[in-house]
Amino acid sequence: MARLSPVLDRTPVLATLLLLPAAVLVGGLLAFPLTLGVLLGFKDATIGDPGSFIGLENYRYLITDPVLRLTALNTGLYTLVTLVFKLALGLALALLLNQRFAGYRFWRSVLLLPYVVPTVLSAFAWWWIFDPQFSFISWALVKAGLLHHNLDFLGTPWLARGSLMVANVWRGIPFFTVGYLAGLQAIPKELHEAAQIDGASAGQIFWQITWVLLLPLTTILTIFSAIFTFTDFQLVWTITRGGPANATHLFVTLAYQRAIAGGAMGEGAAIAGFTLPFLAVLAWAALDALRRQP
Amino acid sequence: MKRIWTLWLPLGAFALFLLFPFYWMVLTSIKPNEELISVTANPFWVSRPTLAHLQYLLFSTSYPRWFWNTMAVASAATALSVSVSFLAAFALARLRFRGAEGVSLGIYLAYLIPPAILFIPLAEVMLKLGWFDHLWALVPVYSTFLVPFSTWLLVGYLKSIPMELEEAAMVDGASRLRILFQIILPLSAPGLISAFIFSFTLSWNEYLYALVFMSAPGNKTVPVGLATELVRGDIYQWGPLMAGALLGSLPVAVLYFFFVEHYVAGMSGALKG
Numbered sequence: 001m002a003r004l005s006p007v008l009d010r011t012p013v014l015a016t017l018l019l020l021p022a023a024v025l026v027g028g029l030l031a032f033p034l035t036l037g038v039l040l041g042f043k044d045a046t047i048g049d050p051g052s053f054i055g056l057e058n059y060r061y062l063i064t065d066p067v068l069r070l071t072a073l074n075t076g077l078y079t080l081v082t083l084v085f086k087l088a089l090g091l092a093l094a095l096l097l098n099q100r101f102a103g104y105r106f107w108r109s110v111l112l113l114p115y116v117v118p119t120v121l122s123a124f125a126w127w128w129i130f131d132p133q134f135s136f137i138s139w140a141l142v143k144a145g146l147l148h149h150n151l152d153f154l155g156t157p158w159l160a161r162g163s164l165m166v167a168n169v170w171r172g173i174p175f176f177t178v179g180y181l182a183g184l185q186a187i188p189k190e191l192h193e194a195a196q197i198d199g200a201s202a203g204q205i206f207w208q209i210t211w212v213l214l215l216p217l218t219t220i221l222t223i224f225s226a227i228f229t230f231t232d233f234q235l236v237w238t239i240t241r242g243g244p245a246n247a248t249h250l251f252v253t254l255a256y257q258r259a260i261a262g263g264a265m266g267e268g269a270a271i272a273g274f275t276l277p278f279l280a281v282l283a284w285a286a287l288d289a290l291r292r293q294p
Numbered sequence: 295m296k297r298i299w300t301l302w303l304p305l306g307a308f309a310l311f312l313l314f315p316f317y318w319m320v321l322t323s324i325k326p327n328e329e330l331i332s333v334t335a336n337p338f339w340v341s342r343p344t345l346a347h348l349q350y351l352l353f354s355t356s357y358p359r360w361f362w363n364t365m366a367v368a369s370a371a372t373a374l375s376v377s378v379s380f381l382a383a384f385a386l387a388r389l390r391f392r393g394a395e396g397v398s399l400g401i402y403l404a405y406l407i408p409p410a411i412l413f414i415p416l417a418e419v420m421l422k423l424g425w426f427d428h429l430w431a432l433v434p435v436y437s438t439f440l441v442p443f444s445t446w447l448l449v450g451y452l453k454s455i456p457m458e459l460e461e462a463a464m465v466d467g468a469s470r471l472r473i474l475f476q477i478i479l480p481l482s483a484p485g486l487i488s489a490f491i492f493s494f495t496l497s498w499n500e501y502l503y504a505l506v507f508m509s510a511p512g513n514k515t516v517p518v519g520l521a522t523e524l525v526r527g528d529i530y531q532w533g534p535l536m537a538g539a540l541l542g543s544l545p546v547a548v549l550y551f552f553f554v555e556h557y558v559a560g561m562s563g564a565l566k567g
């Protein structure tokens with residue numbers, strides 16, 4: 001140890017050694033497969049057959065595939081619609097909790113639960129809530145005389161899309177709430193007090209002070225949420241498996257279906273490859289936003 | 295009085311929406327099948343609660359096995375990832391060396407790459423390595439998303455520890471490694487707890503990799519086991535399924551309630567540059 005010590009005190013040597021385990025894990029099981037995946041998208045590989053390079057053939061075929069087009073539309077819609085609701089409701093809940101009242105800690109802890117429990121397990125509950133025969137929503141609507149028959153939530157394309165969006169919003173609200181709570185607590189109280197003295201209304205204070213000061217945070221939260229919503233798998237695969245008739249497929253569920261269930265590894269990798277340009281743009285935007293953060 | 299409108303009513307609406315699925319899980323897991331299939335009974339209540347679903351889950355399925363599988367994988371992956379991340383974070387936050395910027399950028403990008411676009415090529419890698427259907431293989435696999443996340447979190451935390459502490463120790467002749475383990479490590483406890491809790495929760499909740507890479511019923515984790523072995527597509531699946539979902543959520547929920555502050559700090563810390 002005595003002789004080793006001076007060597008280890010040389011910064012480059014020590015830094016390399018400390019970074020090595022992380023580099024091996026992340027390089028071997030993340031960077032390498034990522035490269036492999038991009039290459040795989042240009043091959044006609046199936047499970048058990050490495051395949052050969054076929055250039056852009058997978059992509060050329062996929063852009064004419066009506067299922068992929070529908071998937072692209074679904075993914076975009078799913079991401080955009082849920083983002084708007086998650087942001088608005090997440091911020092609203094953060095503003096409520098930020099009022100600091102008796103039991104604040106209790107309420108905050110309890111209301112963050114949807115984000116904490118395993119997604120697949122809460123997805124089972126949603127699946128059951130949207131059951132075609134035994135949904136309590138249908139039961140209540142029929143009981144109230146608003147409906148004559150049960151709604152087939154997951155068997156009708158638009159109802160199925162809406163149902164999945166509700167489940168996704170449910171799970172994602174707390175993410176925005178936690179982010180915004182931290183942001184709200186960082187806003188100096190004096191700003192609001194000064195505006196109040198000047199006679200500003202609650203709406204003016206919110207839009208001209210709170211919202212403006214939260215904007216950088218909003219950008220970051222939105223980008224992070226977009227990345228994870230855009231590549232969602234668990235909720236959709238658990239609740240609808242992309243059905244009815246491919247109406248709710250997202251890129252990742254379709255990639256899973258074709259590559260793992262169907263064995264077309266190359267095609268599946270190409271479907272996942274469609275998400276890469278969007279992810280790259282979002283990652284760059286996130287980086288930019290983080291660097292601008294005060 | 296004003297608070298009813300500005301606080302309690304909207305808060306109640308949020309609570310109803312956000313907590314209802316949990317109520318539904320609990321209710322279904324103790325509802326006998328006769329009541330579940332009844333179209334006349336009030337669906338929001340249970341008249342004869344039963345433990346039959348739980349009993350079925352625990353004694354007639356491999357659920358206990360899946361539970362311990364998940365526990366073992368999540369604990370091992372967390373221990374491995376947080377240790378590896380702590381070393382990396384120390385290098386990135388406290389040492390000045392060429393290439394530090396590049397490595398930080400790499401870690402950040404790795405953090406943003408979702409497992410959803412990696413599982414297909416990773417399946418090939420797992421096949422080549424002969425790691426398919428080996429439970430322990432999930433430990434290094436989970437580190438691919440845990441290490442970038444924890445390193446990111448810990449770099450932020452380590453940067454907040456004053457440099458003077460280290461400089462003083464170096465003047466006294468302490469080696470870098472001694473500083474790392476005797477000064478920085480104890481001071482990092484709150485950051486490490488956040489990293490531990492988050493990593494454990496992320497591993498416990500993981501689905502896609504376990505679904506693709508594990509196939510023997512004895513190698514499954516809770517989410518995968520429930521989704522592949524207990525879903526039968528009929529009405530009788532719901533009792534055991536909800537009991538399993540409830541029981542499977544408990545470890546992370548308990549951990550969360552004990553360390554809410556660390557959890558929240560971790561969640562907001564992960565958003566910082």
